[in-house]
Amino acid sequence: MKVASLENIPPHQVVIIGGGFGGLYTAKGLANAHNVNVTLIDKRNFHLFQPLLYQVATGALSATDISAPLRSVLSKSKNTQVLLGEVKDIDSATQQVVMGDKTIPYDTLIVATGAKHSYFGKDDWQEVAPGLKTVEDAIEMRRRIFTAFEAAEQETDPEKRRALLTFVIVGGGPTGVELAGAIAELAYKTLQEDFRHIDTSETRILLLQGADRILPALAPELSQEAETSLKQFGVEVHTKTRVTNIENDIVTLKQGDEFKEIAAKTILWAAGVQASPMAKVLAQRTGVECDRSGRVIVEPDLTIKGYENIFVIGDLANFSHQNGQPLPGVAPVAKQEGEYVATLIKKRLRGKTLPAFKYTDYGNLAMIGQNSAVVDLGFLKLTGFSAWVFWLLIHIYFLIEFDHKLLVMMQWAWNYLTRKRSARLITGEESLALANVEDANSNSNYTQTNNRQPINV
Amino acid sequence: MKVASLENIPPHQVVIIGGGFGGLYTAKGLANAHNVNVTLIDKRNFHLFQPLLYQVATGALSATDISAPLRSVLSKSKNTQVLLGEVKDIDSATQQVVMGDKTIPYDTLIVATGAKHSYFGKDDWQEVAPGLKTVEDAIEMRRRIFTAFEAAEQETDPEKRRALLTFVIVGGGPTGVELAGAIAELAYKTLQEDFRHIDTSETRILLLQGADRILPALAPELSQEAETSLKQFGVEVHTKTRVTNIENDIVTLKQGDEFKEIAAKTILWAAGVQASPMAKVLAQRTGVECDRSGRVIVEPDLTIKGYENIFVIGDLANFSHQNGQPLPGVAPVAKQEGEYVATLIKKRLRGKTLPAFKYTDYGNLAMIGQNSAVVDLGFLKLTGFSAWVFWLLIHIYFLIEFDHKLLVMMQWAWNYLTRKRSARLITGEESLALANVEDANSNSNYTQTNNRQPINV
Known part of the structure; x- marks a missing residue:
């Protein structure tokens, strides 16, 4: 033989x-x-823990906290090469x-x-309503959010100040909910003591959702719970609401047959994705x-x-x-x-095969804000503090699978105890001047107001 | 009365x-x-702990680790307003x-x-030999350093690979010494297991100093000690050496009356400053x-x-x-x-005055690498491990004065124990492709190889 x-x-x-x-x-x-x-x-030379990007966008974590160099993750896999x-x-x-x-x-x-963002054919909205898929996206969002507060501090016209302190988040999935909750925490807690001419508690945060409820992947009662919590945190939740136009810092909404206009300097996109x-x-x-x-x-x-x-x-x-x-x-x-x-x-x-792929759904969850989250495990539904603790534990568990990410937990602990967000750098344009910044988000020339060579940050 | x-x-x-x-x-x-x-x-909306920028440039810390929002630092000073x-x-x-x-x-x-960098009248060197003053500078340096290793991994021409693995640091003050030491640690330790086609221990690191010794602010015996340590770490230290030209990835050196040419893709500037x-x-x-x-x-x-x-x-x-x-x-x-x-x-x-300002010099110090530093307190000179511990304690002390910076210590502890550097993201150009990258540093068009809108990161 x-x-x-x-x-x-x-x-x-x-x-x-x-x-x-x-x-x-x-x-x-x-x-x-x-x-x-x-x-x-x-x-890219790193793996990105995308579910936590919203924390970078809102100054709670740094981009490196939620990234791991691919080479480092795979360095012990001697049969594996990484190519950039x-x-x-x-x-x-x-x-x-x-x-x-x-x-x-x-x-x-x-x-x-x-996948990347989808603007449902309105690709020009990309400039005025950035999405959240990459590290650069998150840092650009962070720049816009914190620059809006800075500009409001210096704005004397009440109407313009109001627009600077209005944040519109388009999309009521987990990213939209988490962004809205985090901005509420920023405005109503973290930044409360930091400004002298504005009261950041006057900030308006609108979460817009096309469907009849936010977080449609979760059970209806959890959507309801999340909406109630967000409202308690100060977020205006608008379901059955579509954006029909974004132009000159005005968001046009359609609710039923009614149209509304919201003046807002900062518009964040958490709605569609495309392959x-x-x-x-x-x-x-x-x-x-x-x-x-x-x-x-x-x-x-x-x-x-x-x-x-x-x-x-x-x-x-x-x-x-x-x-x-x-x-x-x-x-x-x-x-x-x-x-x-x-x-x-x-x-x-080895000449064998496997049965068809089967996804095991362990559940869905979304962070709403300090001490509040929603968790849907099918057999078990959690809200409020217990959900919040569960959310933390799950994310810490996944982060530990990579690299050194225990430090993230310590950062969270610190943020929680102090209510601080220290990662709120406005970076990118070294010669940042508010004269430019105020008009910076209103049209697509925001990247051209920089008279310096753009640096690859 | x-x-x-x-x-x-x-x-x-x-x-x-x-x-x-x-x-x-x-x-x-x-x-x-x-x-x-x-x-x-x-x-900028943040204070930057500049002495640690070199750690951002070499992937040990994130930019947010060494920054503190000015508003946050001064939020309790009710008589103080911060304007961006x-x-x-x-x-x-x-x-x-x-x-x-x-x-x-x-x-x-x-x-x-x-102050900002000075290129002693050769302002076109700025593009090919970036300096280290801002967060953006550090992230650009980080991009260049890690991209050089990535490009080397894919380069088949031995001469080009050699140039990709050659790092020239101009300036032998603390920043130059610390950069050289950190790149040595990267190349000879951290990245050792991460690549499949290159041996990162073949990396060449040159530290160029115009004066007759590095770290001229310290006592001569400490300069000597630092030079010896750097050489043990694999850094080539060249004193009495001036750069006369940088062009097409070639650095021309002048040592006495002799000229030398070094092919190097990554050239870092730590030499002059101007107001x-x-x-x-x-x-x-x-x-x-x-x-x-x-x-x-x-x-x-x-x-x-x-x-x-x-x-x-x-x-x-x-x-x-x-x-x-x-x-x-x-x-x-x-x-x-x-x-x-x-x-x-x-x-x-209160109608009073003060005598003239008098600076109290507590000493000078520079980190060289793992377990090695030099400290000159005048009455006390430390080298090696004791200096390294001293350097750490001093920096932790100053970092604690700000914000949450105890976490930096934990990051250092982790880096030290694992020899990892997890903050080594190459960011800025989302559609990063090495085809572009390889030529990216050689001339001023590196910022224009990006066919995407530059994002203000």
Whole structure:
């Protein structure tokens, strides 16, 4: 009887595009796997813990607190290389990805490039109503929020001051709710003693939601609870409300058949997302179908139709085999998908396979503010302080999986005890002058008021 | 006997320009002083602990770790307002400062706007050899340092790879020494396990110093000790070496009569400083004299000639009344000057005065690397581990004076125990691609390779 020698089989080449939750957990799952080489490609040199970006945007944490260098996370995975770069194309015939002037061959490809904001066709709103997906987004939001208070302190016209102290958050999902709660905490607590000419408690915070309730992924009674808590914190919650126009610091709302205008200098976007451009590349190259948000329709094993060696996971994927609805674009889905794909690849190399992917939903949660959150575990629903403690514990648990993130807990403890937010730097334009700043957010020239060379911060 | 009523005397208006060590300590000294109103004006909304900027540049700390919001630091000083803005002019006749379209009247003015880099007339070197004065500078340095390793990982040409792994630091004062030591620690320890195609221990780090020894502010034996330690850490120290040209990633050095060329992608500037532009404004408006570096020559009480109500302190001032030499541009000088001015203002309001300012020099110190520093207290000189512990204690002591900065100590402890540096984000250009990056530092178009709107990060 002959036994085939395994020694001479060349290593199986796995290429992962994207170092978010999906890509990173695939790589972790394949760490030091026998006869597998992994290449993880990302445009950024760090993994970002996106669920906490709103804390960077509101000055509670620094960007580095919620980031971990990909190389550092994967340094013990000796079969894994990290490449900094942007994949522009995929050649599914020759099995290569194209990155700059290099091509990288793959046996198995995982595409996990995530999602970006969607302005539902109103792309010019991007400048006036920034979203929250990247570190730069968060720092830009932070700049706008704190600059608005600074400008209000110096504004003598009551109407303009009112607009400077009005914050409109578009979108009542977890990010919108968490931003609204955090800005309320800032305005009504943290900054209370810091200004001399304005009373920050006069700040108006509007949370706008198109649907009939905020946090629609949670049980209705939790949405109600969250709305009540936000109102207690001073946030005006408007459901069944759509934004029809944003222009010259005026947000036009539609509620039923009624239109309203709100003068607001700071408008933050937490509404729609769309798939990253890699979905289109895949569609062109493989003929795979995409949904309305541009997400790639995947098979029950997370591959794409006709290509059993190409997986699409995370926010980029539309997986609808569980209950007909696509799985939500949240970190736990991406993480479980990454783990599944890693296991499946290892199984396949041993000539085996796995049953279809199945997402285990452990629940949903959202932070509202100090001592208040909502948690929906299905079998258990928490609100108020117990939910808040639960939220903290869960996030600390996930942060500890990376790097040194215990320090974040200490930062939180400090923030909680002192009600301070020390990470509230306005950075980027060194020669920042309020003369510029006041008009800075009202139109797209805010990046051009800087007469200095823009620095790549 | 009549007693003059103090009640009707209008408050004495103090305006401070600049929230660095000098300005902040003046403001702190005047906190809640009787019948004194203080206005602190700064372009930034935060005080920056500049001596630790090199740790941000090398990924050990985040920018927020070494910054404190000015409003937060001064929130309990109810007689003090903080204004975000840039002073463009001073009208010494009508006693007003001009900020945008506003004027702010003063009875006493303190100018403490600090210093910026000097390229000794070679201003085009700024783009290829960035300095380290602001948060943006540090983040740009960090971007260049970590991008160089990333690009080296992907570079196949040995000569280009060598240039990518060559770091030239110009200037052998504390900043240059600390940068060189920190990059050595990065290359030879922290990053050792992180790459697959390069051996980071092949990194070349050159520290160039014009004078005949590094750290000339310290005793000669400590300079010698620092040089020996740096060499043990793998840094090439070149004294009596001047840079004559920087072009196309080639640094031309002059050592005696000999010229040498070094191919290096990353060149960091830690050499000269010059006074900020406010010195020229003052000279024009008051006729005060400036020195060669543009610093304002001040009187023994830190006022300027002919204006006993205008003080200039910190890096902007040339105070030469102690031993004929101007005091160095370091934080302790600025701090003591700020405290002196605050005390003098309060004395004057009671009809008294103070003897001339006298700087108490507690010593000089510089960090070299893990377990190694040099400390010169005059009566006591420390090197090696004891100096390193001393350096840490001193910096922790000063950081605790602000805000929450105990966390920095924990971050250091963590970095020390794990040898990790988790704050090594390459940020700013979201669509970062190494194709661009490799040429990014070689000429001034590095900021234009970004086809995205520059974001004010």
